[in-house]
Amino acid sequence: MATVDRKTKRLTRYAFDWKTGRAQVNQVYAMLEDSDGTMWFGTAAAGVMKFDRRNRCFVSYRHDPGDAETIGDNRVIALFEDREANIWTGLSQ
Secondary structure, three states: OEEEEOOOOEEEEOOOOEEOOOOEEOOEEEEEEOOOOOEEEEEOOOOEEEEEOOOOEEEEEOOOOOOOOOOOOOOEEEEEEOOOOOEEEEEOO
16 A cells, blocks of 8 residues: 655555465455545455554454454455444455
């Protein structure tokens, strides 16, 4: 991922590689900018990644089989924000 500062025309690159045990996966299947301007990414194997603009890093939300409150799978192919500002994930298993 990269951002462009329109004033300075400067490109800043960001990486969000996630090691899955065998290979690094950084494929993005879905992107969403929510109503607050936060960028969300649905990935092939790293769950949902949220870009923290203030700290310039990614926050990962992954499936944890021992925690029923986590997302249902780490392969996220769609993202949607509803009227109440909830972020929904479309999963592929």
